[in-house]
Amino acid sequence: MHLRDEEGFNFLSDIAAVDYLGWGERHVAGYFGTAAGRDLGSQSAQGFARTPQPKPARFAVNYQLTSVPVGRVVRVQVWLEDGQSVASVVEVWPTADWHEREAFDMMGIVFDGHPNLSRILMEDDWEGHPLRKDYPLGGEPVRFSGDE
Amino acid sequence: MAVTEPRRIYTGSRIPAPIPTVLQVPSDVTDPEDILQVNFGPNHPSTHGVLRLVVDLSGERVVGLRAVIGYLHTGFEKNMEQKTWWKAITYPERIDYVSFQNNELVFVLAIEKLLELEVPPKATWMRMLLCELNRIHSHLVFLGTSALELGAISMFWYCFRERDLVLDLSELATGMRMHTRYFQAGGLAEDVPRGFEAECRKFVEWMPKALDDYEAILSRNEIWLERTRGIGLLSAEDAIALGQSGPVLRASGVDWDLRRDRPYLAYPALDFNVPVYPNGDVYDRYLVRMDEMRESVRIIEQCLDGMPEGPWIADDRKVVLPPRHELHTSMESLIHHFKIVTEGYRVPEGEVYVTVESPRGEMGCLVVSDGGPKPWRVKFRAPSYVALEATATCMRDSLVADMIAIVGSLDSVMGEVDR
């Protein structure tokens, strides 16, 4: 609310929830090229394995805010563990209604104070939260005609 | 920090409370038995895809409204996490299937921002050109289908005639009519073919005359004015509070266009106007889109005039495939080619949120990378998703017939809404 009234960020573009389960478990090797050339000081430039920097919690909820006539942009990140909930911003930015419902549906993040927190994209009786990292992709194995 | 009294959003605003996106039947309605709940189901004659509206009607007036979406949920974001960066570029196009180039653009721009890759100017200008062509395509589909729903059936055929011209150009440049997959991280997948400029100039000459035709049919037509003026009002504050962007926001009087205010590609080098209309009704949204089509034609002409020569894709071999003739001579190129094709290039760790002015509004893409060959998380901010949140506000005090006009004017593409 401070941001909205005092800084003038009156426009909420997006609420994106990211699940970081399994972040950093895989070593990442390889050279990261940039147009400016190799930064020999960086460990990854030599092709060594490097783990990404660890994150504070499992979930991050990103609020993307814009100040419409002026054009400044800010992104607010809230870190949550599985099971924690965060206050809903529907009173402040009404557009958050469906964004928060989607974050709840896809990731299982509960927003306190949301007037209608129900599933929006999946069916109402769906179990599980599809975009979590421990939810399987689903689908079918592909059948090839040569196998029959 | 002192807690200040929250500014009451709902005073003076037409946004329904407590749920901003649901219009609830007021408790003081005279005869509750008279309310008829009608389901405008996922399959309905108005060609807007699979949107379901549960509407409470008192006679012809809409007193309650609830939108149910999710009938086209595809799990794009989950699928993209399983593919390498290269392969994942095919997915965003199908999100908003009417303005496909813009979706590709936003994802590719996000990858390039993380990679800090410099794109050659020819690729930038060609991307701008194709995106503006796409804008014309999308507005033509909007116009054709909205007019069809409101009864101006012959507009459908006129608009789709021009749409076929746009798709011919797209096929000439990229090989596919829709879902072209032409943008690559670093530039374009192939060079611009030789005859493209001549064909595009023919189109640029023809299009303003077609637009004049459309205006002659619709803009001063008494029936069109009756059906669209004063319908679906959305004030400027409500539009901003509801997160609207694009033509819906500009028709409510807010002068905000991402191409000019948060520029990307080479838009600062171009000269174009941004149409803004004050009333916030269906007619103004129609006018905004008509004017945007004219502006897009001007932009395309400027792109053709100003198209620089040069390479069409960046030179960084770690990300971009080397040219084929080099594969015969250089071992290093062969290895690069092999690594890129089999394993995929790697994008450095980071998070970035990129926005693009798609024909429907602000299309945003949040990309989180862990440094590996596959995206960790991709989130698309679809403008139609947010536009549908405004249905309850726009449809306050409206009739059933106006509902069709309003849903058409919000121009929502369900692929984008449901992702």
Add this chain to the structure above:
Amino acid sequence: MAVRKKQRLADYGLNSERLLMPGKGPGVFEQELGELEDKLMLTTVAKAVNWAQGHSIWPDTFGLACCAIEMMSIVSSRYDIARFGAEVFRSSPRQADLLIVSGRVAHKMAAPLRQIYDQMLEPKWVIAMGACASSGGMFNNYAILQGVDKIVAVDIHVPGCPPRPEALVEGIVRLQEKIKAGVPPAYEIRGVAS
């Protein structure tokens, strides 16, 4: 899972699909249809009925996703399907003969799709347009039905992502030829409920 009963198209003599080769005779599809017509020995009345049915297939407005835009463009003046008899797209399934499933079918949409199919009167045909309707397309995941033939009996699959309008017109023309030759609709061949 499609249960293959003993009635397959192969039992009717239709074994393969090949495009008409320019410069050569009629393709395998046309030859097989010709043999079929001789085999079935339809009466003149039956042939007349088939001709009438085939040349006046009215599709139902069932556009779901990207393929719907290409389906709309076959109605437009360049790829006009009205000249093939599909004069109007009926929005009520009770008045439609052909269900062109154009686009990816989410699991949430599968129930309305089946409901629309059930509301259509026999004889009715289904074209699965595009890769997503035929097999799930590029979306092999939790949300998309992997092929609409899991819930309805499909007559023609049109490949492409999205198929060119001409490809869809080819599909409709092939359907017309099948109908005229006397091949029953897919639900009769499969023996499933219609």
